[in-house]
Amino acid sequence: MSAPTKPAPAAALLADLRAALPAGLVLDDEETVLAHREDAAPFGEAGRAAAVVSPTTVEQVQAVVRACAAHRVPIVPQGSRTGLAGGGNAIEGGVVLSLLKMDRVLEIDKANRLVRCEPGVRTAELAKAVAEQGLFYPPDPASWETCTIGGNIATGAGGLCCVKYGVTADYVMGLSVVLADGELVKVGRRTVKCVAGYDLTHLFVGSEGTLGVIVEATLALRPPHGEALALLATFPSATAAGAAVGGITEAGHTPSALELLDRRTSEAIAELGHPLLPPGAAATLIVASDAPDAAARIKEMAALCEQAGALAATAAENAEQAHEILEARRLVLPALTEQAKKMPGEIASFVEDVAVPRAQLAVLIDRIDDIAEQYGLYVSTIGHAGDGNLHPSVIFDKTDPDAMRRAREAYDAIMAAALELGGTITGEHGVGTLKREWLARELEPRELRLQQDVKRALDPEGLFNPGKVLAA
């Protein structure tokens, strides 16, 4: 039901959209519109969409883009709204273009180790489909059961195994994209190598829906990896854990996961009674290897942890022990949920996503500790240590305006610290609306202008997701 007070352009747009798409694919009822308002980011800068459209074909996407262009109504491409920067948030009076109904795996090409799929397929489903053919799609964002390949590409998503296997961008070979004039382009390739013209494929990767609508992707695959072994080491300080990460890297190891838990996270998991996490550790490292010589590698890395001053380092000798170690990483969310239950008020959390050169990891962790103390907040940090990528969670009572203010200031202070250490405001979550102002601090003015020039070249009227990544 469209609201009676809706301005005329929206009604005309809706009529055009309904004429172009089959019945039921254009919705503007309150419930649907509100359900598609926000992704999973905090501080929601979001508006009420005029409609949510869910095309099932490329031609329908083109029709939607043409109708919106004709009415000068902005389009927000949207997946499953697991994004953490507001990139998928609706825009007031705009159209939410949900890609969730375009969720087919179109082709698995075993000989060429690639998969072709629509944007709405869930990451875990894609990984499962290719695994059934004996292949491996590595990128594993935390939300991989829910998030979509289109969203992963749009945000340039990472995950745990990036430290060995790289990020989503490293797997995107080609894309089909609907441009602002409604035309379809196929960029990229099916060959392993190609240098024919500018690399437009990677311009779309991480562009958060601001340059076009991704309607198909060709992704590279890998051979399956071996059974992973793992080790868990506890440390008396973040500095010692950082030294262990440095030692592992410098010794030339390529672990398939190299995860760090700070003091608060280690304590929270210890409280759940994990046998390998006694109370008192200031930092924990969980390291996995799926190399052919994993057992030897794990032993060597455990020794390097001890050399760096570990309180204890336990190396798994079989799959069962490895499972117990990796379980500690999986307990992060339940453990923090338990902690939150002890706090007063209505608990909310902001997950940060800063990255620094690997060698600055321990310094950043200490800075985050200082920030938590300064603002009187509970901040627990986990991180993809091998990538220098940290996710501090600021946990606070959202009914307390002062706590909200402090949480927000702490969030900013963490980004400032990352930039100061030669890092970035976002390693794998994206800019969206949340970090738009911060992007202008990370990039020098000339680069920011260059980014805007590129946006204008591809989307001169600002049709696609205006105000995301860059100011509208």
Add this chain to the structure above:
Amino acid sequence: MSAPTKPAPAAALLADLRAALPAGLVLDDEETVLAHREDAAPFGEAGRAAAVVSPTTVEQVQAVVRACAAHRVPIVPQGSRTGLAGGGNAIEGGVVLSLLKMDRVLEIDKANRLVRCEPGVRTAELAKAVAEQGLFYPPDPASWETCTIGGNIATGAGGLCCVKYGVTADYVMGLSVVLADGELVKVGRRTVKCVAGYDLTHLFVGSEGTLGVIVEATLALRPPHGEALALLATFPSATAAGAAVGGITEAGHTPSALELLDRRTSEAIAELGHPLLPPGAAATLIVASDAPDAAARIKEMAALCEQAGALAATAAENAEQAHEILEARRLVLPALTEQAKKMPGEIASFVEDVAVPRAQLAVLIDRIDDIAEQYGLYVSTIGHAGDGNLHPSVIFDKTDPDAMRRAREAYDAIMAAALELGGTITGEHGVGTLKREWLARELEPRELRLQQDVKRALDPEGLFNPGKVLAA
């Protein structure tokens, strides 16, 4: 000495360049200008430059760009002219901007596994410098002793070990680039992950000097690899060799080299008396592995070659045997030189660079054989088989106009065949002037327009290398 007949604008430009740069860095004598006229591509579409400038600092590059912009004189950035597509060829009346004097390795950061360098450093020198610190820079174009990192980035160069380690683009983390307005931008990052804004870094990679002048690069490094073992297998047909490549890939191996020699190349090396290459093979595969379990891998891959119908498959059991096998690959150029000596006239060769989806490899080899026969030419093909990337060399008498015409037509026919098989006109050499018309055949019209939009956004006046990659 400037030629007396040179038009006035060139004189004014030269005066400005000489005012901006130290003495001796701006040359316009006949010898220097002619020496910088062409890269290593055949069919040279090249002009006579007004001057060759060789700045030693970023500020000098900026001064050159500003002077040329003021005089509306095009700039051709140039490295060591080993390019194979004419991207580095001089433009009539333009300025050649040689980066060879900016050849410093600025920083090797072991903890963060990265190197920062100027564009003029030779690839082999960079690889050596990082190896001395226990690190590994994989990209290994054939010309790596001579070619520069700047040229590698500009062309998106590949090499032998790409099949396991990826191409130059995969190692570029950040760039400093002088833009058309003379301003310097730093794009990219020093962190392993970063999704802050559009990926402009990879827009410059492979842009062949048409979007800006790369004055610094930050490159990712790897831990050193193990000692490589190798196998050599001969086959009764290209199809059988192609089946072996497919079998190796499907079984999940990641060899560090997977090179194919066609019948003519195999015969030429056999004639030099290589013990593992008896006459009569229609195709040869040379496979290397530097995995921790290389010995087992090599044995398994040798067995897969036999299953695919190999005439013989010899697996090295030690470094010495591996060296003998890899020597066969190194003998390609000497062997073909010997063959050329037997031919009448003045011999020239065109090296092609097509790539197809891996599974189409054998089909493409057979097509190339047909093309050679059809045009009555000697064509020998080697290829990075694991990447589906082939380099057929068309060898002919350049004093014979008819042979020249046939060679040119065969060159075109090979590209047409690659496109027909779902491939690309260039896997790792680039477009330059040589394949500019062919790029327009590979890309659909809308993508070509998009490429032109990007060029215009970054270089609105067409200052940088006009007519390369895209029509001016």
